[in-house]
Amino acid sequence: xxxxxxxxxxMLFLFSSFLNAKFLFNDHLVSPKASDYIEKMGSELSNKTGxxxxxxxxxxxxxxxxxxxxxxxxxxxxxxxxYIGIVFVPNSMRIHIVASDKRLLESIDKxxxxxxxxxxxxxxxxxxxxxxxxxxxxxxxxxxxxxxxNAKGKKLKSTIKSGGSWVLKILxxxxxxxxxxxxxxxFIAPIFRKKRE
Numbered sequence: 001x002x003x004x005x006x007x008x009x010x011m012l013f014l015f016s017s018f019l020n021a022k023f024l025f026n027d028h029l030v031s032p033k034a035s036d037y038i039e040k041m042g043s044e045l046s047n048k049t050g051x052x053x054x055x056x057x058x059x060x061x062x063x064x065x066x067x068x069x070x071x072x073x074x075x076x077x078x079x080x081x082x083y084i085g086i087v088f089v090p091n092s093m094r095i096h097i098v099a100s101d102k103r104l105l106e107s108i109d110k111x112x113x114x115x116x117x118x119x120x121x122x123x124x125x126x127x128x129x130x131x132x133x134x135x136x137x138x139x140x141x142x143x144x145x146x147x148x149x150n151a152k153g154k155k156l157k158s159t160i161k162s163g164g165s166w167v168l169k170i171l172x173x174x175x176x177x178x179x180x181x182x183x184x185x186x187f188i189a190p191i192f193r194k195k196r197e
Contacts, residue, residue, distance in 0.1 A: 025075055029057040029088065031175055034134040038141050040158045045145045049152045051104065054085030055141050057133075061091045068096045084148060086113070086140055090121075090133075097144070108147035116143045131175050 023042030024035050038055055046052050054075075062071050068087050072079070079085070084099040095117055099105045120136030127135075142160040149156045 023052065023054050025054065025056040025058075025078070027058045027060070029059065029090070029133050030055070030137055031130060031134050031178075033175065033178075034138050037138050037158075037160075041142060041145045041156065044156050044158045045148060048154045048156065049149060050082070051148050051152070052080050052083040053141065053145050053148060054079060054083055055088070055137060056085055057088045057137065059091060060089065062089050062094060063092075068094070068098055072098060084108070084144065086117070086137070086144060088117070088133075088137060095121075095140075104148075107151035108144065113140055113144045113147060116140045128175075128179075130179075134175060 022039065023046075024030065024038045026035060030038070042053050056072060056075060060071075062068065068089075071089075072085075072087060079100070081100040082104060084097065084104045087094075087096045087098055089095070095114060097105065097108075097110050097113060117136040117140035120139060121132045123132065139160060145156055146159050149159075
């Protein structure tokens with residue numbers, strides 16, 4: 001019983017970051033730790049440049065021919081202008097960059113931002129889908145924030161520089177360790193307890 005209470009408190013702590021999210025609209029596709037990184041980068045970017053960068057992830061399906069701009073109208077009350085954002089829709093195999101002003105899109109290298117996500121998410125390796133989403137989207141968001149800051153002549157401290165891939169490794173490790181703890185508590189430990197009885 002104590003293990004379940006401890007796990008509940010841990011999960012509440014981890015998911016509390018979602019409740020305070022300002023720059024992430026998450027449909028359970030990004031982990032709490034990745035959410036923390038995104039919020040830190042988004043906050044610093046907004047404070048230094050006045051531009052808001054958003055990440056919208058959704059389990060919805062956007063049909064071909066439907067504009068991503070039409071889809072994100074459901075978030076219009078939550079998006080503060082000026083903004084630029086990444087919209088990730090894995091069920092439709094789509095990832096886009098949207099902005100409140102076309103000039104913002106022209107100030108960044110969209111392909112560089114999108115490629116940083118796609119090369120991780122589409123990679124064929126043994127990493128879980130969750131790990132790929134976390135690492136790919138954090139990396140893409142970091143690239144987007146750096147692109148916006150550079151266009152405004154600013155430098156960000158919270159983004160993941162090319163030499164800072166250690167942050168992504170730590171994030172990936174935390175996700176794996178967290179998954180193992182949950183598996184142990186809910187699946188393996190009960191088996192050992194039953195064998196002792």
